Amino acid sequence: MISSLAIIAFAALIHTSFQLSVSMLTLLSGHAIGSKTAHTKLIRLTGGFSLGVAVMTLLLLTFTAFLLQHSFGNNVPLIAWAVCCGLLFGLGIAVWIFYYRREKGTSLWLPRTMARYLSDRTKATKQSAEAFGLGLTSVIGELLFIFAPIVVSALVLIQLQPFMQLIGIALYTAISLLSLLIVGGLVGSGHKLSHIQKWRENNKRFLQFAAGSGLLVLGFYVYVEQVMTATAMAHGGL
Amino acid sequence: MGKAIDIIKRDGQRPTEPFQREKLHASIRAACLSVRTPDGEAETIADTVCDAVIVWLETKPEVTSSDLRRKATETLHQHHPDAAYLYKHHRLVM
Numbered sequence: 608m609i610s611s612l613a614i615i616a617f618a619a620l621i622h623t624s625f626q627l628s629v630s631m632l633t634l635l636s637g638h639a640i641g642s643k644t645a646h647t648k649l650i651r652l653t654g655g656f657s658l659g660v661a662v663m664t665l666l667l668l669t670f671t672a673f674l675l676q677h678s679f680g681n682n683v684p685l686i687a688w689a690v691c692c693g694l695l696f697g698l699g700i701a702v703w704i705f706y707y708r709r710e711k712g713t714s715l716w717l718p719r720t721m722a723r724y725l726s727d728r729t730k731a732t733k734q735s736a737e738a739f740g741l742g743l744t745s746v747i748g749e750l751l752f753i754f755a756p757i758v759v760s761a762l763v764l765i766q767l768q769p770f771m772q773l774i775g776i777a778l779y780t781a782i783s784l785l786s787l788l789i790v791g792g793l794v795g796s797g798h799k800l801s802h803i804q805k806w807r808e809n810n811k812r813f814l815q816f817a818a819g820s821g822l823l824v825l826g827f828y829v830y831v832e833q834v835m836t837a838t839a840m841a842h843g844g845l
Numbered sequence: 846m847g848k849a850i851d852i853i854k855r856d857g858q859r860p861t862e863p864f865q866r867e868k869l870h871a872s873i874r875a876a877c878l879s880v881r882t883p884d885g886e887a888e889t890i891a892d893t894v895c896d897a898v899i900v901w902l903e904t905k906p907e908v909t910s911s912d913l914r915r916k917a918t919e920t921l922h923q924h925h926p927d928a929a930y931l932y933k934h935h936r937l938v939m
Contacts (some may be wrong), residue, residue: 630939637931643884672907712937721937799880801927803936 608771611763615775618756619782624814624826627715627749628660629786631741632821633804634729636794646795655735659742660727660787665780666745667753672756672761672772681767683762688833691759695826698755702819706744706752717748753783755822759829850902853909864902869917870895876932877925890928894920 635656639649679687708714715722725748732738746753765777793803807814850864870891877887897920902908914933922929 626939634935634938637879637935638875640881641879643878710937713939715935715939717939726936726939755916763897797881799927801930804938805930808934 608767610826610832611767611771612775612778613839614763614825615760615779616782617821617825617828618760618783619779621818622664622753622756622783624696624712624777624818624821625752626747626786626811626814627717627805628656628742629671629790630713630715631725631729631745632656632787632790632794633800633807634726635732635738636680636790637800638730638732640794640800650795651735652732653794656742656745656782657736657787657791659739659744660746661742661780661784662739663746664753664783665776667750668757668761668764668779669762671757671777672764675758675761676765679765683766683767683833685834685837687762688829688837691755691762692826692830692834694755695759695822695829698752699819699822699826702752702815702822706815706818707811711808713804721748726752750792752818756825759825850905850908851907852913863912864908866895866899869898870915873917873921873928876921876928876935879931880925880927882925884929890921890924893924915936 634652635652636649637712639652644652675683675687705716708716716724728744732741738810760779764772767775790803794800822829847909851861853861861885873894874887877890878884882890894917897918898913899917902913904910918929918933921932
């Protein structure tokens with residue numbers, strides 16, 4: 608059970624290293640501070656945005672777990688684990704190659720029209736409810752990369768007892784929000800956005816390497832634990 | 846300002862529009878406020894940058910929005926490097 612929760616926690620750590628939501632939160636805060644929004648309203652906006660991200664992450668994880676449980680029951684077939692490992696390996700390499708664009712700033716892989724749309728929506732966001740919707744959207748926008756950590760967590764979750772499933776879901780959601788909470792806390796406590804953005808830009812290659820490597824390591828671990836061990840046991844090797 | 850200057854928008858994809866001091870002033874002021882600069886100081890810096898950009902514009906027959914942004918960033922950098930960084934990179938955040 609500890610290793611199941613460790614897989615979920617590690618997958619959530621990989622999730623939190625993806626940067627679309629953080630970029631949108633940085634922009635949202637920048638526009639709010641730049642237009643002299645009151646501090647309490649700034650906190651409400653960043654809080655609404657983070658809540659939106661949390662809700663959509665929760666929904667995606669539980670929906671994926673529901674679909675997988677409906678398909679496989681509590682016993683996940685070997686082929687599903689193998690496919691999941693392939694997904695993790697493939698996305699790990701994709702993150703290494705594509706995640707950030709080769710230009711200044713922290714431009715992501717997103718098509719430019721979509722990035723511009725999200726940027727314009729962020730600029731137009733003035734109310735907490737809009738910020739909540741923006742948070743929901745940011746998770747959907749990042750779906751291509753967070754899909755693998757969510758699927759592996761869902762596969763692990765459906766094998767747990769119901770109470771542990773709740774703990775696993777809460778753990779995943781809480782850890783996946785860490786980067787947003789850190790940036791939200793820094794903005795709320797008066798840090799300069801330029802310093803936050805400079806840090807993100809200076810460390811983007813490290814974050815990209817860490818996220819890609821994390822996906823590969825997780826894929827390898829899951830492969831050894833779920834595929835190789837089960838295969839060896841089936842052949843009487845262990 | 847002696848003559849009206851038309852600004853060619855990004856890559857010529859959007860229609861050309863005349864230079865508007867207020868628009869530049871608002872964006873510079875917002876960049877300064879974003880890095881927690883006091884209101885009065887942000888106003889002064891925005892005025893200084895706008896004046897410098899207008900003097901530069903007088904020497905140009907036509908200007909693209911990228912040129913305008915580059916010149917504004919250079920001038921802003923002399924007065925407030927943090928604000929200049931955000932002003933320069935705000936389209937490259939995501």
